[in-house]
Amino acid sequence: MSDYVPVSHPAHFVRDLVRDELDLEAVYASYDDARGAPAFHPAMMTALLLYAYTQGVYSSRRIARACEDRPDFLAVTASSKPDFRTISEFRKRHLKALSGLFVQVLKLCAEAGLVTFGHVALDGTKIKANASKHKAMSYARMQKAEAALAAEVASWLKSAEAADRRDDASLGAGQRGDELPDLLLGQTAAPDQDP
16 A cells, blocks of 8 residues: 555554554444454444545545545555445444544644644745744633534534435435446346347
């Protein structure tokens, strides 16, 4: 992936942050049963949702498509390609835990001085600065900032739920939205069969 996604890309940062810094015990706790096919790794799914939301991608279908098409998403998932239903069910199953984790991540980013995950360009310009005691965080201001972060996370999760509901209504619950129409499927024959 490093050939396609530079080491300094936010995708790697989010993946490593979730894997190394966050306490995912609340998510792991629900995976005690070993029946059925193995689940996608919870840390990978958490990182995928966090990265997608920081990129403004809320729809589970769009996230699933990005896992197939976009190298930055492939870097987060280690080339795993979860289905849109898997992504949506993971979010619903761990909604409470994800809210707390995403607030943790935003606080870590704020502490690290990251305002956004957007493009940052440095040109080496020297600027005279003077630290202002009015800009420093007081305890009351930190509490207000934490509440704002929690509201932002709640907004992400609401947007994701609304996007999935809209997609389900317009495309159908089991459809991704990029399938070939039945008319075209009927006209295409396998190479070793007669049309």
